[in-house]
């Protein structure tokens with residue numbers, strides 16, 4: 001088995017188990033509401049699906065360098081859908097015939113309502129298989145699961161079609177170390193620059209950088225990574241000033257989550273100019 005030299009771990013979310021991701025819980029509640037979102041280094045798509053399903057996003061795309069992970073992410077989408085509380089298509093005036101009922105239905109069809117997650121246990125799928133996904137016409141393409149998609153690409157080198165339209169929010173959780181260790185200081189700078197360029201004005205960049213301490217393990221993976229890491233001048237503590245020099249506003253430190261090696265900060269930057 002080849003080494004995960006890009007942080008392309010399989011079974012990653014078994015090491016970071018949670019019903020809902022604690023990093024997302026640190027963000028202001030309206031961060032994703034009605035927004036176009038890019039999740040870079042989406043791995044098996046758990047965070048991507050949560051943003052699409054539970055945070056009211058208009059459209060979310062997850063990109064990862066590893067095609068096996070992207071295939072797992074598509075499966076995760078169906079698994080999450082299969083656990084969600086079934087949604088009854090509204091009748092003309094709602095169940096009770098009351099106007100109030102109709103209002104709540106309209107909220108649901110515009111994608112603002114939050115579905116009930118984890119309604120069915122995962123064991124149900126293990127026994128009977130996942131539920132089929134209905135065609136997007138019956139639910140609307142900006143409601144989960146139709147508002148989420150996945151792409152395989154090395155986002156430091158390749159464009160994905162969604163980039164052309166720009167994003168309101170870009171999420172980069174636990175990926176900066178891998179970009180930095182593979183591409184050096186220049187690679188990381190180009191990565192941040194590219195995030196800046198795909199964000200719409202006023203857009204939000206959410207970053208969970210790994211600590212410098214964690215680079216040690218990467219160095220041991222192969223000679224190329226060892227040489228690149230040895231020559232790095234930038235440290236994660238420099239990222240904030242670097243991002244400001246690219247045109248982002250001051251960092252908002254939202255807090256820390258995670259245990260042991262996963263104890264990391266989540267920071268938010270706004271594209272100001």
Ligand SMILES: C[S@@+](CC[C@H](N)C(=O)[O-])C[C@H]1O[C@@H](n2cnc3c(N)ncnc32)[C@H](O)[C@@H]1O
Nearest residue numbers: 006007008041043064065154155156173174175
């Ligand atoms: C440590 S995992 C973090 C997963 C996820 N963002 C999270 O924190 O829950 C890093 C992910 O970034 C992906 N990755 C690394 N370099 C990448 C690149 N250049 N383009 C796209 N994905 C990349 C890896 O394949 C891996 O799935």
